[in-house]
């Protein structure tokens with residue numbers, strides 16, 4: 001594939017964030033032109049990255065900012081969407097009006113299509129919203145989209161397993177033997193750049209791709225973590241599957257995380273967070289990040305800050 005055949009100009013909404021930054025940097029390193037949309041513009045030291053101020057509440061201003069791009073990637077904070085629930089549709093409408101060819105929605109999670117297809121646990125409203133949004137993009141707005149499922153970000157595994165280093169405990173659901181998918185921030189960035197480098201635009205439309213850094217069970221992670229810490233085993237105080245189902249079904253829109261966390265644990269324990277197939281090989285991507293090494297590095301960084 002020649003450069004002329006690839007998408008070349010990318011706008012990354014939230015391109016300063018945990019995944020937005022590595023996505024922007026990996027695309028820039030692969031030679032693509034990247035506009036990072038941020039609420040505050042700043043100078044760039046990378047010749048392939050430009051920072052542009054964006055007002056996400058103003059659709060026509062967004063249209064102007066997005067004109068001239070081939071792809072818009074939504075990597076905005078979840079809190080941005082909670083604070084302004086029309087934001088995803090506004091950004092997509094502006095993308096369409098600006099004549100952009102492809103939109104990457106804010107999926108970046110367990111594979112919600114798989115959860116809906118397997119249909120063995122109730123689908124949380126947040127997951128439903130992601131799937132409805134795909135339908136909106138494809139059927140209503142007619143804006144080609146590429147969704148990317150990442151599993152749990154490796155940095156969020158301690159939260160998923162409720163790891164407490166002070167008490168040396170963890171809390172999960174069920175037995176903790178089922179492997180789930182987790183992907184690191186850097187691997188997400190490299191996967192996105194590999195997909196746009198190695199797949200033709202026609203292979204990227206109206207579909208989803210699955211990236212995986214590692215597929216491990218809670219027990220495997222806790223054992224490896226204890227081994228690398230040179231400590232004893234983490235004591236586990238796990239919820240039953242029934243208890244998790246009950247908590248996950250208690251959805252309070254003013255405090256979404258209360259039901260989301262037990263639901264995510266449930267997704268992982270019931271095998272919904274795994275999957276036989278991923279698209280690492282399809283996009284010629286080799287993952288580099290390890291769940292346990294990320295947990296340990298984040299812990300060292302947090303203690304260096306104190």
Ligand SMILES: NC(=O)c1ccc[n+]([C@@H]2O[C@H](COP(=O)([O-])OP(=O)(O)OC[C@H]3O[C@@H](n4cnc5c(N)ncnc54)[C@H](OP(=O)(O)O)[C@@H]3O)[C@@H](O)[C@H]2O)c1
Pocket residue numbers: 013014015016017018019020037038039040056075076077078079080083106107108109110150151152153156
């Ligand atoms: N799979 C998982 O485990 C997992 C975990 C966490 C998140 N996620 C998903 O990944 C997405 C990105 O997460 P992230 O952690 O990379 O995001 P993040 O770093 O928290 O935020 C990304 C950017 O969003 C912008 N932003 C923050 N608050 C905003 C607001 N109120 N209005 C407009 N812009 C705002 C900020 O950019 P500026 O300050 O430069 O404007 C920030 O750098 C989330 O939306 C969520 O869907 C998945």
